[in-house]
Amino acid sequence: MAPIIPICERAVLRLKRWPGLMPVAVLLAQPAVVAGASAASTLTMEQQRLGAYVEARMAESDGAVQNAARAYAQALRLDPASPDIASRAFRQAVLAGDRALALKAARALDAAGLSQPDSSVLLLIDAMARSKWKEASALLERIEQEGNFAFIVPFMQSWVSMKDGPYDPPVVPVDKPYAVFAVRYLEEQLLLQRLALGDGVGAADTFLQARARGTAFGPAQRDAMAARFAALGRADLARDLRGTMQPASTSCAAVSHDFTPQGGLSRLLARLALDLIGQGDPTATLSIARMASFADDTDDDVRLLVARAALVADLYAEARTEAEKAGPCSPAYLEAQSLRLRAMIASAEDAEAVAEARRIAGAGDAHTLRLLGDVLSQTKDHKGAVVAYTQARALMQDKDDPALLLQLAAALEQSGNWRDAKPLLEKVVERAPDSTAALNYLGYAMADRGEDLPRAIALLERANRIAPKEPAFIDSLGWALFKAGQPDKALPLIEGAVAAAPGNAEINEHLGDILWALGRRFDARAAWRAALVGLDADKGEDAVRMRINRKLDFGAEVPKPAS
Structure with missing residues (x-):
């Protein structure tokens, strides 16, 4: 077989430089063309491979990840031995959320001895999904040698031991270079394992430690842990976890929650993506978030994470599609709607987003009215946002909730009503003295207006002490x-x-x-x-x-x- 990659590289360059040649790619991508009026002439295999590759490269260069993944799937089918196609197919499949294509490409890379760090992680996910625990252990050894995702190894070895026996709790080896990084995830992983094992006493103790350290759990994870604690006889912790979450509709059926090795890996990767979001290459963060979703495609918190990462990467269609997967019975539903509407606004669909937010707010509760206020603020209708936030505040039990007061104050200030905004900001700072957002907003607004500059500077110095690198x-x-x-x-x-x-x-x-x-x-x-x-x-x-x-x-x- 003649090598096609150098030819394809030149073809892509020509197509990008001379748009008039674009129809060539369309022609090459077709399975057959009509030759004259008498007979159909099928394209050669070489032409089909070239066409699929060129189409994929063009879509990739344009950031059209779904189109790129589809074209790379075709290119990989036509040329399964090409490591370049397998590598590119894997990368675009991960970004597009195409687990099947990503796994096919990962296996091709593995067969060629060219596995990438995250392709090894996907092979681990697949092994666990097939309950191949010995295979999973071997892959963990490889992942540790590769280094990039070595921090998952002690946790996943523990999860695998839970299935393959005997169970060994996770221990982060202090002599490993990833130890300082991995120890941040130890508490959560131990909590999830104790819940999986039905150890109510140990899980309760670990949860209280996590809460004392300010560990933040997503709405779906809180709901899952609350259900498990309730089943273990700790209704008090279940109530604590659900807190002020919007209760599910009475029409929603109860959902059982399992705590599995795949779920443990998903949470590890999700935590890593959360730590990285907004830093460095946004597509790298999205790839990690997608890998978390491959590990557990039932976790709505991970769907929210993927949507956020896609928004940061300016992949608005992907963000919207992922957010739409959280159904109305999900505890993450309203957050998902918020991300979906943000994606619509980012796609210049402001009117549609506002109309949809008003439809959702028809429920007439504080949560949906706050969502409407957010959308109106994002679309620069600050006076409308003031109305929505004020209505939400009237329905809330805690009418001086700092987060809502800050939203209302910001909308008032943006609408030109500094007189009413300032006392609300002062109240937020009083109730939440370590809120950097409130300190910064009040301090900057005062400084910009030349009001009480010494105090404005003091407020902003405090915000910078709390968050010195913002x-x-x-x-x-x-x-x-x-x-x-x-x-x-x-x-x-x-x-x-x-x-x-x-x-x-x-x-x-x-x-x-x-x-x-x-x-x-x-x-x-x-x-x-x-x-x-x-x-x-x-x-x-x-x-x-x-x-x-x-x-x-x-x-x-x-x-x-x-x-």
Whole structure:
């Protein structure tokens, strides 16, 4: 067989450079063409392989992961021995959530001796799904040698021992390079295993430790653990776990919850993705989240995670599709709806999103009204959001819930009603003194208006002590110092914030304003140009764009620090 990959690489390059050749790819991708008027001529196998590969590469380069996965499935079928196709098929299949194709590609890579770290994890998932525990143990040895996902090994060896015997609780070896990282997951894994074993006393003890350390569990996981604790005679912990979760409809049937090795692995990978989300390559985080969903495709918390990761990766259709999988009886339903509506807004379907949010809010409860308020805020209808949040507050037992008060205050401030927003923000800071979001919002809003700058700076310094590496908080503090007449102190802070978030339009605009005030006009204009690049053309930021352009043209509207 002649090698096709070099030919395909050149074909893709030509197609990308000369769009007029695009019909060639369409032609090559067809199973047959009509040759003249007399007979049908079937494409050669070489042409079919080339066509499928070119179509897949084009879809991949365009970020169309579903189309890329479908085309790579065809390419892999036609050329199963190609490691390049298997590797690319695996990567796109994972992003697209196509477990069957990902597993086929992982097996092809394994047969060629070219397994990738996450393809070994998928082979482990498959072995556990088939109850092949010896095979799973062998794969865990390989995963430890490969290194990237070695942190899962002590936990999964313990889960496998639960099935293959004798059971050994998880122990993180202190001499391993991943020990400091893996120990963060020990408590949760031990809790899940004790629930799986029916050890009510041990599970209760571990849960109380986890709660004391602030471990956050998703709604589906809380519901599953609550059901298990109730079955183990700990109704008090069941109530504690369900807390203020919206109760399921009476029409929803009770769901049994199993705690399995696959579920344990899913939670490990989900925790890793949560730790990484918003950092580095967003597609890498989405891949890990997808792998968590391959391990346990019944976990709605993982579906929420996949949807969030897809949103960060700008894969809005994938985010929406994943969020829609959580049904109305799921404890994660409202969060899933929130993500689905965010994906619609990100896809410029604002009117449709608002209409859908109003339909959901027809239930007339505080949860759905808050969801409506969120959507109205995201679509810049801040006055409408004030109404929705106010209605939600009236229905809540705790009418000064800090999270809702912050949402209401933000909507009031954004709608131009600072007089009513400020006392609500003050109440949030009083009730939740470590809320960095509230400290930053109140401090920045005061500083931007030139109000009580010493206190504004104190609030923002507190936010930065609690979360010292958050670019938005660093920018707020720098801006407050600038407004207080200290541009020299403000500049290094804003420069650091820009370095941490180079695409943030607001931070770049602040940098330009400070540089202008310091007389560095050329550098200021460079920063404002960077701010223009960071603006999103689809989010109604025309007024901001006009303001920055006026600064570029005339140096106009540059805020002045206090004298």
